[in-house]
Amino acid sequence: MKTFEQDIPGVVLIEPEVHRDARGFFLESYHAGRYREAGIDAAFVQDNHSLSGRGTVRGLHVQVRRPQAKLIRVLRGQVWDVAVDVRRGSPTFGQHFGVELSAENHRQLYISAGLAHGFAVLSEEAEIGYKCSDFYDPGGEVSIAWNDPELALPWPLSEPTLSKKDQQAMTMAEAMDRLPEWED
Numbered sequence: 001m002k003t004f005e006q007d008i009p010g011v012v013l014i015e016p017e018v019h020r021d022a023r024g025f026f027l028e029s030y031h032a033g034r035y036r037e038a039g040i041d042a043a044f045v046q047d048n049h050s051l052s053g054r055g056t057v058r059g060l061h062v063q064v065r066r067p068q069a070k071l072i073r074v075l076r077g078q079v080w081d082v083a084v085d086v087r088r089g090s091p092t093f094g095q096h097f098g099v100e101l102s103a104e105n106h107r108q109l110y111i112s113a114g115l116a117h118g119f120a121v122l123s124e125e126a127e128i129g130y131k132c133s134d135f136y137d138p139g140g141e142v143s144i145a146w147n148d149p150e151l152a153l154p155w156p157l158s159e160p161t162l163s164k165k166d167q168q169a170m171t172m173a174e175a176m177d178r179l180p181e182w183e184d
Contacts (some may be wrong), residue, residue: 046135079102079124082097
């Protein structure tokens with residue numbers, strides 16, 4: 001596998017080694033030892049799987065009371081996936097990294113705890129699987145508006161389908177006192 005650390009500390013793009021032949025393909029979607037050697041040493045405790053239709057945006061979400069590192073991959077379809085540094089005091093606070101993840105390119109995105117995460121579905125449907133380093137805590141989640149003008153994220157759509165929670169999300173300025181602290 002190849003790993004590509006990004007400008008935001010704790011964001012790593014992963015390209016697993018894909019073995020293809022006439023039958024199809026095989027890849028290791030996770031191998032603790034190899035990921036640890038690459039600097040990804042989160043102990044994952046929960047796997048999530050979602051299905052979303054074209055034009056859906058999920059996020060931006062960050063867990064504060066039970067911070068979660070995430071390892072994200074697309075099982076079917078295509079998404080634009082984004083990580084945003086919302087850690088107060090971080091040298092990259094407010095910066096983002098966005099990348100296309102798809103069932104075809106097999107890329108994965110690792111996002112360390114304390115970063116906000118979201119994605120937009122580009123295909124007719126997309127199934128996303130992701131590992132989390134802590135259990136989901138609904139009361140400890142902060143939702144930041146996908147279209148916060150301060151972030152100015154380059155979403156590949158303008159009128160997404162949103163959950164009620166995401167429709168009511170705060171701007172980063174409104175959420176500032178609830179955001180996690182940077183830990184160097």
